[in-house]
Amino acid sequence: MNKKTKASSRHSPLVRGLCVTAAALVLTLAANDAQAIRLTMKRVMFEGSQRTADLTIINNTAEEQVYRLGFKTMRMTQGDGLETLEDGVQDPALKSADSMVRFSPRRVTIPAGGSQQVRLMLNKPKDVADGEYRSHFWIRPEAESAKFDPAPQDNAASGPSVQIKMLAGVTLPVFVRVGPMNVTATIANAKAERKGERIAVSMDINREGNRSLYGDVEFTCNGKVLHQVRGIAVYTEIAKRTVRLNVPVPKDGFGGCSAMDVIYRAETADAQYKGGVIAQTQVAIP
Structure with missing residues (x-):
């Protein structure tokens, strides 16, 4: 999961009481x-x-x-x-x-x-x-x-x-x-763009319920997993998350597939989904 943090810029002085004439601290x-x-x-x-x-x-x-x-x-x-x-x-x-x-x-x-x-x-x-x-x-x-x-x-x-x-x-x-926990999800607005040796995929994961989502995104073709991205979360403070992922172009191509299945799968420890599919869609291969 792509993570972005904003930290406080307040710092206390590193050195106090050190007298240096015509000098700088590096x-x-x-x-x-x-x-x-x-x-x-x-x-x-x-x-x-x-x-x-x-x-x-x-x-x-x-x-x-x-x-x-x-x-x-x-x-x-x-x-x-x-x-x-x-x-x-x-x-x-x-x-x-x-x-x-x-x-x-x-x-x-x-x-x-x-x-x-x-x-x-x-x-x-x-x-x-x-x-x-x-x-x-x-x-x-x-x-x-x-x-x-x-x-x-x-x-x-x-x-x-x-x-x-x-x-x-x-x-x-x-x-x-x-208390009781329940969540459902859908995948919308899935788009793919070929960029050299990779395919850039963007999509919206929509969440509805009183708990967060957590799972892996699988890209498959004819049941074969082409690529997997682990640890995609959608927490309770948002109802939709836009995700951007990269899929390497297979050396042997896509086996005649014109579209990839995009599967959002829960981890096995998930009490509700138990490793099953949370949501899925298809995206055309450019």
């Missing part, structure tokens, strides 16, 4: 791939009698890392995926789950190649209204220690430097479902 930020962190779950679902979930964080880097954990509110938009809401911003279409979910620990140190288990626990109020609640759980490495280099510089104006190495973090949705 900050070098190096971002690593999010695969530096791996998780054993892609989403957490509290539904039915489930009250706890154990998430394992795996440090894929070659160094010990310290991670902080927390919740944030993210809103799905019709065409751009997810955006993070700033602190204090409210959206009446969103029902947050963070007040009902506790977790421990809140800060972990994991050796290189090691792992750490985090337990999430549901504490649901007795009078909570029926519906689907969602918050996004984040795991973020702390910045490495600043390294101060007092060595003289070729250019006196450049002065000493501070180097901070930043590592990418990850998020995953945490759901709390209360």
Whole structure:
């Protein structure tokens, strides 16, 4: 799933009380791939009698890392995926789950190649209204220690430097479902355009019901799966999501098919669809 976030730009000063005459501080930020962190779950679902979930964080880097954990509110938009809401911003279409979910620990140190288990626990109020609640759980490495280099510089104006190495973090949705859940969907406005060795497909997934959608999109021809895109969601704050996906052109062609079947299939853990088809349509092969 294509994800888009908007983070706060407020930062506290990195260095206080450091007197440097005719010098500037140079900050070098190096971002690593999010695969530096791996998780054993892609989403957490509290539904039915489930009250706890154990998430394992795996440090894929070659160094010990310290991670902080927390919740944030993210809103799905019709065409751009997810955006993070700033602190204090409210959206009446969103029902947050963070007040009902506790977790421990809140800060972990994991050796290189090691792992750490985090337990999430549901504490649901007795009078909570029926519906689907969602918050996004984040795991973020702390910045490495600043390294101060007092060595003289070729250019006196450049002065000493501070180097901070930043590592990418990850998020995953945490759901709390209360009461009867039901959702249906349709696929509309499916279009395809050939662009070199791929076919660009756009379509609208329309959602109706009191819970979110989550599944994989399959492109098939005569029952043969040509391409699959995993993890396409439509959350409860929107009734329609426009999705844009790319299908590689098969080396042996499309086997005489003039159209591809587009199938939106639920995951096997889905209590309602149990791995079955949520919605489907056809799109002409250009």
